[in-house]
Amino acid sequence: MNDAVSKPAGEARTSAGDNAEKPGRDYSETLFLPQTDFPMRAGLPQAEPKLLQRWEEGNLYKRLRETAAGRPKFVLHDGPPYANGNIHIGHALNKILKDLVTRSQQMLGYDSNYVPGWDCHGLPIEWKIEEQYRAKGKNKDEVPVVEFRQECRAFAEHWLNVQRQEFKRLGITGDWENPYQTMAYPAEAQIAHELMKFAATGQLYRGSKPVMWSVVERTALAEAEVEYHDHQSTTIFVKFSVRDTSDVSLSDASVVIWTTTPWTIPANRAIAYSKTVAYGLYKVLAAPEGNWAKVGDLYVIADKLVEATMKAAKVDAYERIRDLDPAFIQTCSHPFHGMPEAKGFYDFAVPMLPADYVTDDAGTGFVHTAPGHGADDYITFINYRQVFAEAGTAEVPHTVGPDGAYYPSVAIFAGARVLDDKGKEGDANKKVIEKLVQAGALIARGRLQHSYPHSWRSKAPLIFRNTPQWFIAMDKTVPALGNKTLREVALTAISHTRWVPATGENRINGMIENRPDWVISRQRAWGVPITVFVREDDSGNVVELAPGPNFAKSDELTARIKASFAESGADAWFEGDPRRFLEGLVDNPSAWTPVYDVLDVWFDSGSTHAFTLEDPEHFPGLAGVKRVVDGGKDTVMYLEGSDQHRGWFHSSLLESCGTRGRAPYDVVLTHGFVLDEKGQKMSKSLGNVTAPQDVIKEAGADILRLWVAASDYSDDLRIGKEILKTFVETYRKLRNTVRWMLGTLAHYDPNAPIPMQMPELERFILHRLAELDGQVREAYAEFDYKKVIALLSAFMTSDLSAFYFDVRKDVLYCDPASSETRIAALAVIDAVFRRVNGWLAPILVFTAEEAWLARNPGASGSVHLETFPDTPAAWRDDALAEKWGRIRRVRRVVTGALEIERAQKRIGASLEAAPELYVADADLRALLATVDMAEVCITSGLILMEGEGPEGAFRMEDVPGVAVVSKPAPGRKCARSWKFSTEIGADPDYPDVTPRDAAALREWDAAHAAKPAA
Incomplete structure (x- = not known):
């Protein structure tokens, strides 16, 4: 084991011989100093891949599902990114935030499943293939459409695999081996099926009206595909x-x-x-x-x-x-x-x-x-x-x-x-x-x-131009929707959804209230075709639509097309004459014209709920989802950037409302965008881009995760080298606190009987755990991760490192092994570690796992398979907390006075002092008399005095009626604990230590004398 660098009784420890009046025994081996293999330097870039490999080899995702079987489900349905390039910092924010949700909901007691997904169709991918064609001097229009589509598929598959590895490196847990893809054959079949539902219910129509048109890309664009520039x-x-x-x-x-x-x-x-x-x-x-x-x-x-x-x-x-x-x-x-x-x-x-x-x-x-x-x-x-x-x-x-x-x-x-x-x-x-x-x-x-x-x-700039397009009607009364319009159904569904932050409801409500009919057709090649047939009159007007509200065999036609797509994909529409699907359903198939436009990619992504949440064959982990809206107890969340009110949230809402009469989600959470440190948009030309790959390489993914969790995601976030430095420092403090607990717990015997009556200080820390348990659970339930970080940072740095641990180091390091106070402190630290490490686990996934393994060496489990530890309500003691709050305020005055003494070099360590503490208030003085204030203030002695104190005494304005006069500690310095005492040498067998340390040494010597020589 490696000895941890630590501070016995609050001070730096070297060797007892350096401080004894004459050469004597080296007592360092008798101290219970922290010992742990958990390194001070995290080395996250090297350590994290090993943990990822461990999770993969142990099939953590499968074990999570097995562990959570039977619990209510909390499903975060993934908004599909485009498979067309390396991930950027916006992707990292989005995916980490999703992982915070799924991991915390799992530890709150849900079966929190996450199936990642990808958008694989559409203009972004098709455009990349066209760029490659232009570079080679090829003409897209001269290439058979199926061959072109296959090139698009291969391109998407390549980048899907690249992004999958990059997302996994962020520590995201999910069904990575079985993601959903809009280009998967079953998915293409279901997308076409969803479109044909709109056709069969009379919501689909062909119209000629002005739409935003890209001359460069030769297609109509939806509002979600449009940017506004000067x-x-x-x-x-x-x-x-x-x-x-x-x-x-x-x-x-x-x-x-x-x-x-x-x-x-x-x-x-x-x-x-x-x-x-x-x-x-x-x-x-x-x-x-x-x-x-x-x-x-x-x-x-x-x-x-x-x-x-x-x-x-x-x-x-x-x-x-x-x-x-x-x-x-x-x-x-x-x-x-x-x-x-x-x-x-x-x-x-x-x-x-x-x-x-x-x-x-x-x-x-x-x-x-x-x-x-x-x-x-x-x-x-x-x-x-x-x-x-x-x-x-x-x-x-x-x-x-x-x-x-x-x-x-x-x-x-x-x-x-x-x-x-x-x-x-x-x-x-x-x-x-x-x-x-x-x-x-x-x-x-x-x-x-x-x-x-x-x-x-x-x-490139767009133009409005009148073109024949396919639309989904917003204001047509539809019998299948209870004789309501799609707009009416969608507005009702919005009001039944929880929006985080709440302002999201007003935003999407306004968009649905004012939006025109949904133009769903694109004059492109890479996508799911609009699988309908039209029969026209001499003027080109649509007389009948198949499938359609007046087409008697719509169900059979839909089934044929869906089955064909499920077997060979949407290419089936382009590989032969689509009118073959009409054989036997109409007298003259040649009288019908197939549509070759493809669907707006937002219709694809808007349909993802239909082929993930409702497809137990391909996604068994999501089988049996029964939402509250359907009389169940399961929850479905959508989480994306705030721009998706007009994108994925919007199209998913319209698609689900038009086919199912309700929203596809119960909770919608939105986040802002990532800017540089000055609040500017990131741009390669400006040189202000922060790439997640670079951050991971230099500092580790846990630093990125800490940045996401600690930031206010409801607004735009900032990132850069200086900002990341602050999170590295925050992480260092959290890690060192965890490390000290691990080192101290190396001496903990969980079988040792815990005292019937815990010391007050331990009971105060247990109270803080009970208090935090409710606050942390509530923050996680409210998706308020910055509050979790704020609560835990304050607790670990202020309550633990700067107070409780500092006070208890003397007992933990120097008391006899049989000391009830020491045993009680170790039991409390164990309780603290298990809760703090669990509470941190959804955020610092690698560090929490590393700490869990250090605490449970050789175990095959994982901190991520656990739920947040139950914390007894009986630990809560508000009266005791109020008392220790008053004690700690007085302690601040004492430590403030000692800091001045240090600065003036009148003392080197607080144990060299035995101050006089003047307290004017009788009740406060009586309260302080019930505790060992010298122990609390880490001094060798302390005299509690009545009154305001002499002129020149140290005071703090915010702690009135309390004054401190610094005095040197009488007696000699203990060679083992470094306390000053007039009782050193009282035990003749141990002439250079205090009676407490002599008792500890006698117990230690007896225990080690009984052991056979190595």
């Missing part, structure tokens, strides 16, 4: 000549609009105004020669915005003619109306329509409306469809194709591009502006820096 746009002020009006004085006037997307002008079909904004008719009185805005022009503009508009148009002078209500203008003419090269394409009427979203905060107070290129614009079209039809626009126009170029049918601008293949601005804006100038319709232009949607993958 972008500089060209702005234009355009006049639309009044066409039909009941006010003849307006026949020469123009309505002025302002837009940041000049390229959408060819798609304009209306102008929107507000019923609450004040408008006026304005006349240009003076303008420079050749100016776009001409003298005599009549403009209709919002009063609040006219000054800024005229300034932009370089108008020198203007006058307000009168108030004007836009309702008196029925229609205007398109700016390109009558242009010969347009050949009548723009000769339709442009109606004036009221809209709630129009304001006078910017622009002109009028909103140029292109129904194919904006959500508000589209809603206006839907609300006034008949007006648009009468004006010559029966359907939402298609003007821009998937490549960002105007369709050939768009007069004047056919082929011009809004964005090119790299996401750079094309020639469309320039050409539109040139034509507006030629038409005399442009009065001003400018530039605007503003927040604009970009693809989260390519980082």
